[in-house]
Amino acid sequence: MQNNNFDIYNLPMAGKNYMKTGLYPAEQKIVDKYFKHDGAHILDIGCGTGRTTAYFSRFDNKIIAIDYSESMIRMARERFPELNFMVADARRMPFENADFDIAFFSFNGIDYIYPKRERLEAIVEIWRVLKPGGLFVYSSHNRFRLPIGRTRLKSYMKNLARGTLFSEYSMDFCEYGPLLTYWGSIWSEKIDLKKSGFKFLDFFGNKYSSSISISLLESYTYYVFRK
Numbered sequence: 001m002q003n004n005n006f007d008i009y010n011l012p013m014a015g016k017n018y019m020k021t022g023l024y025p026a027e028q029k030i031v032d033k034y035f036k037h038d039g040a041h042i043l044d045i046g047c048g049t050g051r052t053t054a055y056f057s058r059f060d061n062k063i064i065a066i067d068y069s070e071s072m073i074r075m076a077r078e079r080f081p082e083l084n085f086m087v088a089d090a091r092r093m094p095f096e097n098a099d100f101d102i103a104f105f106s107f108n109g110i111d112y113i114y115p116k117r118e119r120l121e122a123i124v125e126i127w128r129v130l131k132p133g134g135l136f137v138y139s140s141h142n143r144f145r146l147p148i149g150r151t152r153l154k155s156y157m158k159n160l161a162r163g164t165l166f167s168e169y170s171m172d173f174c175e176y177g178p179l180l181t182y183w184g185s186i187w188s189e190k191i192d193l194k195k196s197g198f199k200f201l202d203f204f205g206n207k208y209s210s211s212i213s214i215s216l217l218e219s220y221t222y223y224v225f226r227k
């Protein structure tokens with residue numbers, strides 16, 4: 001399958017779509033329940049232009065934020081010059097073993113890693129850099145979602161026509177380019193993360209709370225796993 005995700009995320013146009021500030025509802029629920037803000041060492045992976053990095057830096061945390069897109073990191077540094085951003089790939093991170101208390105891969109960044117073998121390698125790499133007992137928080141797309149909303153309807157119809165609607169990887173037709181995107185489920189995430197040594201703790205939707213409502217009515221789910 002054609003994978004131009006790296007080039008697309010390096011377009012300045014892509015970064016302009018990630019200029020929000022603050023946390024999404026599911027992220028806020030996780031932070032309220034699991035984060036203590038007690039000097040935790042946080043790794044913000046796929047940080048984009050620094051939305052979550054800026055939020056975490058308000059507390060007594062030590063935070064390093066990485067993204068493989070130089071363009072995203074340039075914009076993040078312009079927005080938040082006082083914060084610690086670096087260009088790095090989640091699949092091979094320049095950190096020691098057991099360096100972080102929390103690894104945060106927000107807003108489905110992990111789903112742009114292709115093929116699945118490399119997505120699994122990134123999960124193992126995240127496990128490596130977390131301390132024992134450390135948390136991995138991330139979100140991932142729901143393969144069995146219903147077509148709700150304009151953008152999702154466009155991608156849904158195109159993938160229906162191509163016969164890739166329920167494929168593990170299919171195209172998400174964003175305004176800044178077609179992203180090759182992984183679509184899983186609460187069940188497949190639990191299996192894949194367990195294989196890498198993680199223990200499942202929780203999942204969250206932005207609007208709903210049961211696994212069925214999240215999987216069918218939200219396009220992605222947030223997860224919390226412990227090393």
Ligand SMILES: C[S@@+](CC[C@H](N)C(=O)[O-])C[C@H]1O[C@@H](n2cnc3c(N)ncnc32)[C@H](O)[C@@H]1O
Binds near residue numbers: 052108
């Ligand atoms: C959907 S954007 C989310 C950006 C930001 N987390 C936010 O919520 O605004 C996904 C981000 O993940 C980054 N990304 C994708 N694959 C990556 C990888 N292998 N290593 C590091 N960053 C990656 C992209 O460059 C992009 O900035």
